[in-house]
Every structure is written in C-alpha cells, then in structure tokens.
Amino acid sequence: MNGSAIIIQLDGNKPGGRQLDGGQLGRKARVYQPGEILSGQYTVDSASPSDIGAVETSVLWYSEGKGDEDLAVHEFWRKSTENGDFIDARRPERFSTTLPQSPLSYDGRIIKIRWCVRVRAFVGRKEIVAEEPFQLGNVPSQEEEVGEETS
C-alpha cells in the first residue's frame, strides 16, 4: 500500500463496497439495471496528501477469460493539480453516472464481462489503484457446456 489506500463507496453500500463472488470478501456485487444512476464517493487515504498529483475515476467494464482483455470506459473523470484542480484527499469526492444499456455483466464459459468503479491516484511517482465491482443487469451465469471449437 505504501502508506496509501483508496476507499470507494457506492451509495447504498458500506464503505469499501462489496466484492464479486469469489472476491476477497466473498459477497455479491451490488446489482444495477441499465439506465439506473450509479453514484458514490471515494477517499484517498494517503500518508502525504500534498503529493497527490491527480486522481482518475472511471466507470468501466473489462473482459476476463480466454481472450485478450478488452476494456471500455463508460465515464471518466480526472482531477489534476496540473490543470489547477484542487485535490483534498481527506474529503470524500462524489461521482455519479447513468449506466448504459450494454454490455451487461456476464459470467460465461470463456468470457466474463465485469463492471467496476476504478479510482487511480497518482501519488508522487507512484500510482495506487482500487476498484469497486458492481453488476449491470441480471444475466445468469452460463454453467452448462454445450460444445467447443478452436481455430
């Protein structure tokens, strides 16, 4: 941690948020529906708050599984001291966005689509990153194997 940590809290969740099944806390991620508003806040707990040069907040999805990772950002905010933004690490910073129609969270056989809020802080020459997963939609896990083909 290097004396720094990021705490993300989605509205309606406890601080730090819930984790996906199989995650560190072994709890279900909060479920949102397309078009719903996702909001929350984060705090950067840094031993040297004045060293924070920039903080980026993204609402994004990424793929997991057999294929190379794809990643797309739905919403992106950047606060940077270079741009004259005032970054007060001790005060919670709020974020809010309307979630898109797609892609929905998906737990397939060789493809998984994960949604999360990711916060990246640039502290001195280091970067600290934290993410809070959530689920978009209610597509059930694909458990039964039907067939396979490789080319």
Added chain:
Amino acid sequence: MARSFRFYPKKRGNRRTGSGRLGRLGEALFFAVFLAVGCGVLVLMVTTLLVPQWRLNHDFVETTCKVLDKRIAEEDGEDGTLYRPELEVEYHVGGRTYRVWAYDIPASHSSGREAKRAVIDSFSIYTEENKKLYPCWYDPAEPGTVALVRGYSWLLVVVALPLVFILVGGGGLLYSLFHWGKSVEHRAATTRHTSQQRFPNIPDDSDITNSPGTTLDFRLPMATSPGWALFGALAVCLFWNGIVSVFVVIAVNSHLEGDPEWFLTFFIIPFVLVGLGLVVFFFRQLLITTGVGPTLVEISDHPLYPGKQYKLFLSQSGRLVVNSLEVSLLCEEEATYRQGTNTRTETKDVRRDEVFRREGFRVHSGLPFETECEFNIPADAMHSFKSDHNGINWKVVVKGDIASWPDYTRSFPVIIRPANARGNV
C-alpha cells in the same frame, strides 16, 4: 475494502491495471528508431538523388558539346556487373575548354549492357567529316560537371520508401507521446467513449435487416455462403497439394532412378495425408454445395429481445432424402488471444435451443420443403456482444442429415439486444 493494486501487479491474464511505463517507453523508442532511420535515409536520398536532378533541370546552363569518345563503364554489383553509358565531351565555358566523361546526373549504374550500348550508339563521334554538336548542361557553380540528358529518373520513386518509415515511426511516436503518462482508463476514454453509443458493444443489425423476406419480414443472410466455402476449400487444397506435389515428384523420381530418397519419402508422408484430407474435404464441400439446394431462413422481427416470441420461416431446396432437419438457436462465445506469435480464436457453444426438428422426409426438385414455426428467446439470455477480442454471437443454425450424402450445417447470425432496451428504442 476495495482492492488495491501494486505498481507492478501480479499477472492475471492480460489485465491492465498497471501503468506499464516501461512498456510505453519501449514502444516510444521503437517508433523513434523507425522515425530516425526513415529521416536519415530520406536525407541521404534527397541529397544524392533529388537535389542533383532538381539542380540539373533548373540551375544547369545549356550549351553544346562535341562527343570525342564513348564507352560503357562497368561496376561490380551484388547481382553481377552493372553498366553505365559514358561519353567524352568537349565544351567551352567562359573561354575555358572542358573535356570530361559524362552522361547523366547522378551517375548511376544498372544492369543491361545492351541498353547502354544503344545509348552510346545514338551519339556520333565528332570528326572532320561529322561535325555534329550535342546539347549539354553544365553546372554554373562547377562548370566541370556536365550532363547530356535531363529529366527525372524513375529511381526517384525510392524516395517514397523512407516516407513509409517516417509515417509509421512518426505516427507511432506521436501516438506514444500523446498517451505518455496516461493510465489505461485515460487512454480508453480518449479513444472510445461507450456512453456516446445507444447500445455499446452490440453489433449493428443493418446487414441483417436490409433484405426483406417473402413470407416474413426479414430474410437472414447466411454466415458463410456455400460458394465461398467451396472456393476456400479449393484454394487451400490447391495451395497445399501444389507445394507437396513438388516433393512427391522428387521422391518418386529418386525411387524410379534407383537412388531412393528414404528420408524425404518418410518425411512427406504426413504432408501427403493432410493433402488427401483436404481433397476429401473439398469434394465433401462440393457435394454439399451442388447437392443441397439453397436454405432460406426468414424471421418476423429483428433485432430480437429476450423473453419475446418470434416466427421463423424455413425453406430448403434440392432433391434430398432427409434423415433429419433441425433448426436451433445457438449462443456461442468467441475469444481471440495471442499465443506466442499466433493469434487464436476459440469458440464455445453455451446455449442451444431446438426450434424445429423433423425426421424422415423427402425434398423434391423444384418443390422446396417449407415450414413456419415459432420460437422464444430465453428471458435470461445474454445479448449479442462484440469487442476487439471477445464476442457473444447468436445464430439460427440449420443442420441437415441427408441420406447417402454429407451432413451440412448452415448458420444465420441474429442480433439480440438486452430485454430492458426494448422500451428505449
């Protein structure tokens, strides 16, 4: 607490949570070298090729000269001797007489002695009987430099070569610098913003809805037409067997001449077997293409939504004794990944719902088998999805088991949108 990641995170597939500064530095250096090589070669070519020819055509002063002698100059090249026509000329500049060997600028040697012979034969040597003078152009800054021909050489096209390096290197370097110090999220947000699209990562269905049906609203296009599949099978078969046949001929000749090449003979056996397999595959495709008539699938609406019911029309032409004909709705995951230098694509069927099945019937020539049925999109179905390396594809699959004939499968892609998106369209 939310997960925190180290600067150099543990590898977990290709997850991009680290900053990858070293990688971006290497990328920038790679493109910088490309750009530097391109610039260096371009400067060299401009100074040795372009500038001399431009000066010859714009700055050099025209005068006349006598041809005193002629020869074909030779130079050793990598692929043999190179030649150049040369004429000894005499001309006067400012009261001073110059006598030099010259022809073109820059002096270039090339293959083809006869062409150079024809060039020097077109000039006649100055004598008392033949007092013919030829135009020539000398450099006013250095009158001893002269040429007997002007214009631009085709060699100038090679100046375009370093431009390719400059474009690739410069473009790559600009890209690297533009994204320098940016996180993976920042770069993704710069290049693609999903919130600008109504249905991000769901393929467009215009290719599917641009063909109206005769019975239902839309006629679905086939994923791969049988004609193209046949052509592909033929091309691969000819390519593979063409190469293998060369080695087969060598091996067979060695046996016929009594000096058998046993290593080659055993070495090519697996390649020959693969070639035979390709021949069998080609003829199988040929039988399917020619023996099984067109399969038409029409659908009552598109795109499709989970939990909704749709009509499907199937028409199968040909002259067939059908053991079974099956229509199913298939969901397939498709993942593309790099393995070393190869790019591989793996697909996995995750859902197959039977829509229609009929066994033991005949299709008569000129009288296609036609049926209409209804099917439901499962309420919990995942929508169609497409990203750079991953995809979720839905398709209507028609599978036929024909008596005394190879089985065939024909796929018709469809697009499924999220269930709750219907009200937003």
